[in-house]
Amino acid sequence: MNLSLLVARGAIPALSVLAFAFPSLAQDDPLPSWNDGDAKAAIVSFVQTVTDASGADYVPPAARIATFDNDGTLWTEHPMYTQLAFALDRVKALAPDHPEWQTTQPFQAVLEGDIKALAASGEHGLMQIVAATHAGMSTADFETIVRDWMATAKHPKFDRPYTDLVYQPMLELLGYLQDNDFKTFIVSGGGIEFMRPWTEQVYGIPPEQVVGSSIKTEFKMVDGKPVLMRLAEVDFIDDKDGKPVGINSHIGRRPIAAFGNSAGDRQMLEWTQDGDGARLMMLVFHDDADREYAYGPANGEPDTKFGTFPQDLMDDAGKQGWNIISMKNDWATIFPSME
Amino acid sequence: MNLSLLVARGAIPALSVLAFAFPSLAQDDPLPSWNDGDAKAAIVSFVQTVTDASGADYVPPAARIATFDNDGTLWTEHPMYTQLAFALDRVKALAPDHPEWQTTQPFQAVLEGDIKALAASGEHGLMQIVAATHAGMSTADFETIVRDWMATAKHPKFDRPYTDLVYQPMLELLGYLQDNDFKTFIVSGGGIEFMRPWTEQVYGIPPEQVVGSSIKTEFKMVDGKPVLMRLAEVDFIDDKDGKPVGINSHIGRRPIAAFGNSAGDRQMLEWTQDGDGARLMMLVFHDDADREYAYGPANGEPDTKFGTFPQDLMDDAGKQGWNIISMKNDWATIFPSME
Numbered sequence: 001m002n003l004s005l006l007v008a009r010g011a012i013p014a015l016s017v018l019a020f021a022f023p024s025l026a027q028d029d030p031l032p033s034w035n036d037g038d039a040k041a042a043i044v045s046f047v048q049t050v051t052d053a054s055g056a057d058y059v060p061p062a063a064r065i066a067t068f069d070n071d072g073t074l075w076t077e078h079p080m081y082t083q084l085a086f087a088l089d090r091v092k093a094l095a096p097d098h099p100e101w102q103t104t105q106p107f108q109a110v111l112e113g114d115i116k117a118l119a120a121s122g123e124h125g126l127m128q129i130v131a132a133t134h135a136g137m138s139t140a141d142f143e144t145i146v147r148d149w150m151a152t153a154k155h156p157k158f159d160r161p162y163t164d165l166v167y168q169p170m171l172e173l174l175g176y177l178q179d180n181d182f183k184t185f186i187v188s189g190g191g192i193e194f195m196r197p198w199t200e201q202v203y204g205i206p207p208e209q210v211v212g213s214s215i216k217t218e219f220k221m222v223d224g225k226p227v228l229m230r231l232a233e234v235d236f237i238d239d240k241d242g243k244p245v246g247i248n249s250h251i252g253r254r255p256i257a258a259f260g261n262s263a264g265d266r267q268m269l270e271w272t273q274d275g276d277g278a279r280l281m282m283l284v285f286h287d288d289a290d291r292e293y294a295y296g297p298a299n300g301e302p303d304t305k306f307g308t309f310p311q312d313l314m315d316d317a318g319k320q321g322w323n324i325i326s327m328k329n330d331w332a333t334i335f336p337s338m339e
Numbered sequence: 340m341n342l343s344l345l346v347a348r349g350a351i352p353a354l355s356v357l358a359f360a361f362p363s364l365a366q367d368d369p370l371p372s373w374n375d376g377d378a379k380a381a382i383v384s385f386v387q388t389v390t391d392a393s394g395a396d397y398v399p400p401a402a403r404i405a406t407f408d409n410d411g412t413l414w415t416e417h418p419m420y421t422q423l424a425f426a427l428d429r430v431k432a433l434a435p436d437h438p439e440w441q442t443t444q445p446f447q448a449v450l451e452g453d454i455k456a457l458a459a460s461g462e463h464g465l466m467q468i469v470a471a472t473h474a475g476m477s478t479a480d481f482e483t484i485v486r487d488w489m490a491t492a493k494h495p496k497f498d499r500p501y502t503d504l505v506y507q508p509m510l511e512l513l514g515y516l517q518d519n520d521f522k523t524f525i526v527s528g529g530g531i532e533f534m535r536p537w538t539e540q541v542y543g544i545p546p547e548q549v550v551g552s553s554i555k556t557e558f559k560m561v562d563g564k565p566v567l568m569r570l571a572e573v574d575f576i577d578d579k580d581g582k583p584v585g586i587n588s589h590i591g592r593r594p595i596a597a598f599g600n601s602a603g604d605r606q607m608l609e610w611t612q613d614g615d616g617a618r619l620m621m622l623v624f625h626d627d628a629d630r631e632y633a634y635g636p637a638n639g640e641p642d643t644k645f646g647t648f649p650q651d652l653m654d655d656a657g658k659q660g661w662n663i664i665s666m667k668n669d670w671a672t673i674f675p676s677m678e
Binding site for chain 2: 062065139183192193196200206207208209210214217218219225226228241242244245248249250251252253267270271274
């Protein structure tokens with residue numbers, strides 16, 4: 001087996017192979033897991049443009065804000081959002097304390113693995129699952145629950161921890177932007193407190209740079225100790241129209257670069273694009289059934305509830321000049337190597 | 340007139356006088372506008388403790404989160420909150436387009452300067468004023484309105500722009516913490532979008548590190564251009580119980596230092612104190628009628644709607660070990676010098 005095949009299979013980190021084979025190239029290329037092509041060229045050109053202090057499109061470091069969707073943009077979102085897998089696992093873990101769930105939907109469906117009945121419970125059913133698994137505890141206790149689950153749960157297809165299933169090319173992109181004094185933010189439809197326990201370690205993104213959906217919390221004294229209790233009430237949905245709202249609330253200025261992968265990211269890209277000066281908008285396209293997944297109508301596949309990419313988004317991306325990142329063609333590796 | 344008097348009157352920046360008189364002292368003292376005393380000693384000791392890499396209470400830079408109330412902690416809040424002065428000025432500016440305001444409360448009260456009638460309109464009246472002056476425009480337009488007002492409005496007592504009436508000792512404290520790799524946040528009951536246009540220039544605090552009260556915004560396309568419209572609906576009140584909630588939402592980790600000046604900051608200090616390791620909680624006490632204002636029952640003065648400091652807060656501060664900053668005794672200067 002030759003070196004490039006080992007890299008392609010993720011058995012050897014691409015960077016270390018390149019460092020072995022082409023020391024100077026490895027040193028110069030900040031994006032070694034990206035194949036040469038339009039996507040990589042657009043990234044490098046944009047960064048050079050906004051960091052060139054003598055150029056007309058120079059952006060001072062403080063204004064170098066880049067926002068990233070998470071599910072499907074930075075890590076795998078199939079066969080279901082990781083947070084949904086977490087919620088279903090929590091229902092199973094909590095079931096012994098709730099014998100009534102054996103005969104009550106949507107819990108019965110989760111416990112019996114009845115996907116059809118679960119889907120039939122709709123948004124109301126999902127909210128019941130969220131309330132049962134995400135609320136009723138303190139923020140500190142929820143963080144512990146998330147950490148414990150992340151440390152043990154494994155993805156059904158890849159048999160690796162979910163935090164291993166982040167995209168190596170996107171890790172390099174985050175690092176490249178951070179090295180160029182960008183402040184990188186996550187702006188995800190996922191739960192803000194589901195992400196914060198691990199984003200710093202995995203992405204180099206601290207909790208204060210994570211924007212997400214949230215439920216309400218309440219400050220109270222419990223036995224003389226201040227706690228924040230998580231309530232079974234939606235506070236904010238950071239998706240679609242909500243993304244520019246979340247960006248404005250948490251960041252307070254407009255990104256100059258935004259990265260997404262689905263219809264839920266459209267408004268974030270529109271909001272980013274409408275600012276003055278150089279802008280970079282990109283969409284990760286899941287067209288790699290061999291190494292990850294291929295899904296979405298724009299890909300000739302059935303639509304999906306997890307990361308839908310309709311044809312009109314693809315059409316508009318072309319019109320707007322948004323760059324498409326083909327996982328199949330633009331990425332030399334998908335996941336970090338197994339150490 | 341001798342040098343120290345010039346400094347006390349704010350005619351010469353304290354630092355430049357010290358640099359002239361005692362070059363080495365000026366270089367060594369990061370807090371030249373603070374008189375020697377318990378408050379200054381507590382700050383310096385805390386910073387040395389958490390930055391001593393060999394000490395048991397060392398805190399890595401990423402976790403050095405410090406939160407500051409704004410009104411009455413970083414700048415003057417009397418005779419009324421600056422944002423209220425802004426709202427009243429806006430009512431006057433908009434009145435020609437609203438002839439009905441001449442005979443409709445609470446607007447009539449504002450236009451006639453009838454403080455008693457204004458107070459009688461209560462919270463409902465205040466919300467009407469907020470709706471008329473803070474909502475119905477885009478976030479971009481509101482930012483322009485705030486910038487324009489800040490550039491021209493003057494404080495009634497000091498006849499200086501409001502952004503001049505920030506506390507010189509607190510500017511030095513912010514700088515001292517920032518120089519020691521703290522991330523400094525504002526956590527204010529004031530409007531988040533009222534503060535963000537000027538906090539970076541005045542405090543060195545970028546928009547993404549400002550937490551405040553907010554009204555809802557809505558993303559929409561206007562003539563093919565994406566805008567965020569400000570709605571006449573409260574989103575979040577970042578005061579009292581709301582401060583730890585706002586901290587959790589925006590920062591996602593617990594501060595190790597918190598600074599306030601009123602009953603509205605109590606929960607922020609409690610939340611800060613309850614973490615592990617070294618902590619610093621401080622309250623600015625307005626006891627300087629000569630150089631600024633003296634107010635609050637703990638000061639032997641009548642209570643006030645702007646920055647109330649009840650006696651039980653003073654009692655609890657003593658019990659909890661929170662430091663009181665006496666403006667009269669701890670601060671050698673109050674405001675930055677007039678250049």
